[in-house]
Amino acid sequence: QVQLVESGGGLVQPGGSLRLSCTASGSIFSISTMGWYRQAPGKQRELVARISTGGMTNYADSVKGRFTISRDNAKNTVYLQMNSLKPEDTAVYYCNLVPFSVYVSQWGQGTQVTVSS
Numbered sequence: 001q002v003q004l005v006e007s008g009g010g011l012v013q014p015g016g017s018l019r020l021s022c023t024a025s026g027s028i029f030s031i032s033t034m035g036w037y038r039q040a041p042g043k044q045r046e047l048v049a050r051i052s053t054g055g056m057t058n059y060a061d062s063v064k065g066r067f068t069i070s071r072d073n074a075k076n077t078v079y080l081q082m083n084s085l086k087p088e089d090t091a092v093y094y095c096n097l098v099p100f101s102v103y104v105s106q107w108g109q110g111t112q113v114t115v116s117s
Helices: 027-031
Strands: 005-008 009-010 017-023 033-041 045-049 057-058 066-074 077-083 091-097 110-117
Touching: 005 091, 017 027, 017 033, 017 110, 033 066, 033 077, 045 066, 045 077, 057 066, 077 091
Parallel strands: 009 110
Antiparallel strands: 005 017, 017 077, 033 045, 033 091, 045 057, 066 077, 091 110
16 A cells, blocks of 8 residues: 655644645555545545656645645655635645555645744
8 A cells, every 4th residue: 555644734823825735655646646635624535636657736715826736756745836825724734646546555644834923
C-alpha cells in the first residue's frame, strides 16, 4: 500500500498563506491522480484539489483561485499552495490518490491548518 506523510500546516491569520507538502512511498505515485482532501470538525472529508499525472488540475469551488496544487514525480511529492486563507479553511488536510481505494492506499496522519486571528 501507498504510505503518505503530510507536512506544512500551522496557525495562520486570515489572508495569510501556507504551503503543504505530501510525500508518498511506492511507484504508484507517478501513475496516479493525486489530491488534497480536508476534514473540518464535525464535517465529512472533502476533496479540495486534484492533479492528474499529466498536470491537469481541478479545484473545489470553495478554494478556486486561492489554492494551487502541483506535483514533483521525481520526488514522489505533491504540494498545495494556499493563499488568502479564510477561517473556514481550518481543517486537517490529507493527501491521497483520487479516487481513494482502501486496497491501494491508506490515510496518513494529516496536517492541521488553523486560520484564526
